[in-house]
Amino acid sequence: MSLLAGLGAGPAGAAGGAAVVPAPRRPTSRAWLWLLLPGLVYLLLLFVVPVVALLATSLYAPVPGGELGQYAPALRVANYADALAAFWPQLTRSFGFALLATLAALLIGYPMAYVIAVRARGRPLLQGLLLVLVVAPFFTSFILRTIAWRQILADDAFVVQALQLLHLLPEGGRLTATPVAVVSGLTYNFLPFMVLPIYASLERLDPRLVEAGADLYASPATTFRTVTLPLSLPGVVAGTLLVFIPASGDYVNSSLLGNSTNTSMVGQVIDARFFRVLDYPTAASLSVVLMLVILVLVGAYVRRAGTEDLL
């Protein structure tokens, strides 16, 4: 149709051409609905409905005189107060550990991303190799790697004995089963998620801007602070979210590298309440609290950083 319009004479044809462009798309004008429907229905049934089920479960009350794990639908809001009173330390510890791991990952990951994106610029082979090294951990099971850390840091292994020999660690001191081990495990496991987005935003950075900073007699440190860092901020925001969110719900690191008393995180409690104690309402209300706190924190953080379009 637009071909015919193009063949039409003079200005009328040109004007008609613009109007005609949508015409071939008319049969597809409802297409968006059919493209959306399968995915939306899926997410509705397997994300929205389960979250509603979780909310409902968090308000269940035990059946009077029933067996262990028997609950009936109710509106027992006190579940939340009970769960928070009992597991407040694990909840705050989760966010504390996740925050520390996020900061550590930022401090370690930024130089990595900078070297790959800026220092290796113009050397595609080196850049490719370094990127492969960053994603390499994804190729081995993260549980196997966490267990490798546990064995490397074990009491009778080389590292602890060397540290004790050098008196950097007191006699009988240990690395596993400490908060340090859990936080470093979290940092380790989520570090690539910090490096990749920062790399992506540094990669897009125009090197002429940095040269301009130098030409205007800014010291490298000033140029970094006023040019490079602000322009890489979207990557930093994305990276911190990608580390903080999974780290706050994780319990693999705290159960493999920590001990049960002073390192346990809320994920461990949720898992144990569900599977060992069959205390579904407590597990569900802790999950709801975890989800809400993260949504509020993420919302506030993204708004403050001015990167709403990231969503």
Add this chain to the structure above:
Amino acid sequence: MTATTTTTPRSGLAAGASRPGAPVRRRTWRLGDALVPVLAGLAFLYLLVPIAYTVAFSFNDAGKTNLVWRGFTLDNWADPCGAPQVCRAFGNSLLVGATATVLATALGTLLAVALVRFRFRGRALVNLLIFLPMSTPEVVLGAALLAQFLSLRVPLGFWTVVAAHVMFCVSFVVVTVKARVASLDPALEEAAADLYAGPWSAFWRVTFPLLLPGIAAAALLSFSLSFDDFIVTNFTSGTYDTFPKFVYVSATRGIPPEANVIGSAMFALALVLVVAVQVAGAARARARRA
């Protein structure tokens, strides 16, 4: 540096002005120059040590518990199914990963095309629905799915695990494919339509081949997310074993070295694949330049 070769007076001035300052700048730069790569090098080491450990201990003559080094052997590699449970769990993980990847990639690609190509009411809501699963910790996703499966009395097993994996993979597929769709020129589809291609054949013969690199990347991402997932799997699998679940459960009594063999083999395979893609890409770029 390119500024000196251009002839506009302004850049000539800038280059001239920067020259006297250059030596001073060089001296102060040197510390950062050396420090940043050293820090990055240490960080790379930190990333790679546990992988090296995992690979090394796949050669350990360990017997049942792979905790201390007992000597070098190739036996574990000769018979990776020596511990049959490891192999079964690994096979299950491959099957779950493949099924979840196909479903999630299909659903996510459709969503991505719709979101980039069409303006419709409620688009922001759809974006939010796709963003939410990504910003929810896995333990909450797992707990929510388990709460639903329990209340509907759905028997836990292969299909509940697949259903759960598809759910958290879809969002990542959408994000990955969206970037690719956005970079496509809609004029290409219009040209196809102008040449009397119906929407269906325009999609399959023009849009889809151009989207393929994005779709492939999304599929690889889905597979690795699904294959390595532990927390959601643990909540939705019942007695069905996957590789990460098997490794986690056997961690307390020691993991058979065959698990390290499978982990190392997957690592080597992925590494070869990625390097091959990189080299092919570099060769193509060189050919284009020549």
